[in-house]
Amino acid sequence: MPLPLPRRGLLERRLVIVTGKGGTGKTSVVAALARAAAQAGRRVLVAETGREEHVPRLLDPATPPVGYAGRELQPGLTAMRIDPFEALAEYLSLQLPVRGLVSRVLRNPGFRQLMEAAPGWRELITLGKVWHMAQGRRPGGAPEFDLLLVDAPATGHGLTFLDVPRVVSSAVRAGPLRRNASLVQQMITDPDSTLLLPVALAEELPARETAELVQRLREEVGVAVDRVVVNAVTPPPFPPGLEDLDERLARLPAELHVPGLPGPRTLARCAAHLRSRHRLNAHYVGAIEAWTGLPICTLPLLPQGVRGPEDLDRLGTALLEPAAAEAA
Amino acid sequence: MTPAPAPHVLLDSRRVLVCVGTGGVGKTTISAALGLSAARRGRRVLVLTIDPAKRLADALGIRELGNEPQTLPRDVLDRLGVPPEGELSAMMLDMKRTFDDLVERFAESPEARDRILGNPIYQHVSDALAGSAEYSAMEKVYELAEQKDFDLIVLDTPPSQHALDFLEAPERLLGFLDSRVVQLLLHPAFAAGRMGFRLFQRGAQRVLRTLEKVSGVGFLQDISEFLLAFEGMSEGFRDRAHRVQALLFGPETAFLLAAGPARESVRHAESFLERLESGRAGVAGIVVNRMHLWPDAGLEPGDGADAAALEKLAEAFALSEGAGFDARAAAEATRAALRGYAALVERDAENVAPLRERARASGYFWRCVPLLDRDVHDLDGLAHVASLVLGEAERETP
Missing domain, CATH: 1.10.287 (Helix Hairpins)
Known part of the structure; x- marks a missing residue:
């Protein structure tokens, strides 16, 4: 029996950090969750951390970039891309009243080189900006955003990303930087408000890497994780009762010629391929559950990829279905 | 445009092959398969991965990958059809160790070395925080290429958007050491004497003072000490970074782009190609892994059954x-x-068409490896992929 998904749904958090290595469809999961959250009446902020924007284009292929300033793309759904240099400029000008000076120094090539080479600050300032966005209030005091969705860097770097506040808290002895790092650290390790959502594929290496990620999360980083999303799970290729169709095709006489169809050997090889890929897929869904000890939320394979909002809504339903089923 | 050499020519003639591509396309498998192919052609090969996950270890069946190359046993090589003069080793880069080794080598004195290794900034610089990995990787490739224990090094680069950072790593290291801010931290008096520098210096000092205030007492002091301790080494570093660059962009190195057939992956591959081409990287070929191919070559998929x-x-x-x-x-x-x-x-086929066209137009070799019925996690699977990448006839593995 598969482990039951947690009762508490993904939308009942303040901050969900979505991580997964390249190719797992992490960005589609972010976009699908964002749409589903907005449709459920949440005010949601999507923050991308990569060098390029992907979420706005998934939501609407014609939309211009949202940049650091961000933009409301549809009612209740705002997207932004956190550029570390812009975040640093904003942070420093909050600390230093002379804005012109800050931007002149930040534009200086020497200073930029120093910062390009300096480790860690990108991660810290990015998470700092997320923290800052989480503090936003509307008139009347309600939070500006009910849910913040962060598209974290791909797995290996994703953990580094979450570990930096802890490292800074231990390296820096006193002062505002330490204080800020502690605030960020408190936010991401609060299991009540923050959840890390790993996205995996049902294949051997992604499955093993997800198991490693979850283990390191538990041992080192201390961010809550309550399920694994397994993306692109293939449906059974043949109807019930015909699970061994490939073997039956192989038993047909080799010289059989059916107009419009390839020969039985080719048919059998195609069918065998579909069958073994599906078996492998199902095997690794089980393996991820066994290796991580976490319940699995599976998303269907979309053969054409995400083509538009309808596809995102399909993924959104699959992500939130357990909660919806319970509410019903 | 001269067409790039076929894969087997590259395997025979280059000293370094760099595999770049996004994550999830089986880049490590392709790298290891190329390494195996070269070993079968009689070369002594090292496959080096800098990926944080121990994928190569899985693929090669080697449990412990340290910062030292592990050579496959002779009987295994025999079974894989590697001739006596050929050899296959693998290694997973230990970033921290590589950086520490560099400090050991270039420090002016034992005191300077201890000062650097004990500095809190250094500890975090080298402690797998983003950024230093790329320096270390390129440094290690250079070191191994210099030692000449191997005829060919196949480098498997880290996945996703960081994948091309290593191309700029030597440049960034040089830029960093030469940067005026570093010079200012090291030699305030000297820097102040330069023309047109005063305005920047005043501004920078104010920002630095603010950073000091923001970052807490001791932080900038640690940075300055770190840089001072590094200064004695910077000549050695600089010289080395230049040589690393010369190897990476020279005629002895070829770049291969690995991609998957998903639309997203093809888009990423195209932007990688642009970055590689706009740099001075010598791209030789594109390998698309995990393609759905028609089982009988030459037959068109027919589903016109009435x-x-x-x-x-x-x-x-x-x-x-x-x-x-x-x-x-x-x-x-x-x-x-x-x-x-x-x-x-x-x-x-439709998804990869734009990549295929670019390969044709630029004279890169083009290979499609089919999505196999099972995962490649052992050496026999690797041997199968190797023959597919090289376009050899399917080889019987005993």
């Missing part, structure tokens, strides 16, 4: 499976499965 054809297939099923079997349902399911498969083949 009612009569379906009837004929059902009759054949009824004959071979006997009474009590729903031959009609089997015929329908066959057609549906075939359509499903043909759709995957067509989708993949």
Whole structure:
């Protein structure tokens, strides 16, 4: 029996950090969750951390970039891309009243080189900006955003990303930087408000890497994780009762010629391929559950990829279905 | 435009092959397969991965990968068809160790070395925080290439958006050491004397003072000490970074782009290609992994079965499976499965078309490796992929 998904749904958090290595469809999961959250009446902020924007284009292929300033793309759904240099400029000008000076120094090539080479600050300032966005209030005091969705860097770097506040808290002895790092650290390790959502594929290496990620999360980083999303799970290729169709095709006489169809050997090889890929897929869904000890939320394979909002809504339903089923 | 050499020529003639591409396309498998192919051609090969996950270890069946190359045992190499003069080793880069080794080598004195290794900034610089990995990787490739224990080094680069950072790593290291801010921190008096520098210096000092205030007492002091301690080493570093660059962009190195057939992956691959081409990287070929290909080469996927054809297939099923079997349902399911498969083949071919066109236009070699029925996690699987990458006939593995 598969482990039951947690009762508490993904939308009942303040901050969900979505991580997964390249190719797992992490960005589609972010976009699908964002749409589903907005449709459920949440005010949601999507923050991308990569060098390029992907979420706005998934939501609407014609939309211009949202940049650091961000933009409301549809009612209740705002997207932004956190550029570390812009975040640093904003942070420093909050600390230093002379804005012109800050931007002149930040534009200086020497200073930029120093910062390009300096480790860690990108991660810290990015998470700092997320923290800052989480503090936003509307008139009347309600939070500006009910849910913040962060598209974290791909797995290996994703953990580094979450570990930096802890490292800074231990390296820096006193002062505002330490204080800020502690605030960020408190936010991401609060299991009540923050959840890390790993996205995996049902294949051997992604499955093993997800198991490693979850283990390191538990041992080192201390961010809550309550399920694994397994993306692109293939449906059974043949109807019930015909699970061994490939073997039956192989038993047909080799010289059989059916107009419009390839020969039985080719048919059998195609069918065998579909069958073994599906078996492998199902095997690794089980393996991820066994290796991580976490319940699995599976998303269907979309053969054409995400083509538009309808596809995102399909993924959104699959992500939130357990909660919806319970509410019903 | 001169066409790039075929894969086997590259394997025979280059000292470094760099595999770049996004994550999830089986880049490590491709790298290891290329390494195995070269070893089978009689070269002494090292496959080096800097990926944080121990994928190569999985693929090569080597449990412990340290910062030292591990050579496959001779009997295993024999079984894989590697001739006596050939050799295959693998290693997973230990970033921290590589950086520490560098400090050991270039420090002016034991005191300077201890000062650097004990500095809190250094500890975090080298402690796998983003950024230093790329310096270390390129440094290690250079070191191993210099030692000449190997004829060929195949480098598997880290996945995703950081994948091309290492290209700029030597440049960034040089830029960093030469940067005016570093010079200012090291030699305030000297820097102040330079023309046109005063304004920046005043501004920078104010920002630095603010950073000091923001970052807490001691932080900037640690940075300055770190840089001072590094200064004695910077000549050695600089010289080395230049040589690393010369190797990376010289005629002895070739770049291979690995991609998958998903649309997203092809888009990423195209932008990688642009970055590689706009740099001075010598791109040699594109390998698309995990393609849905038609099993019988030369045959077009046909799914034009009409009612009569379906009837004929059902009759054949009824004959071979006997009474009590729903031959009609089997015929329908066959057609549906075939359509499903043909759709995957067509989708993949359509998705990779722009990459294929670029390969043709630029004279890169082009290889498609089919999505296999099972995962590649052992050496025999690797040998199979190797023959597919090289376009050899399928080899029997005992």
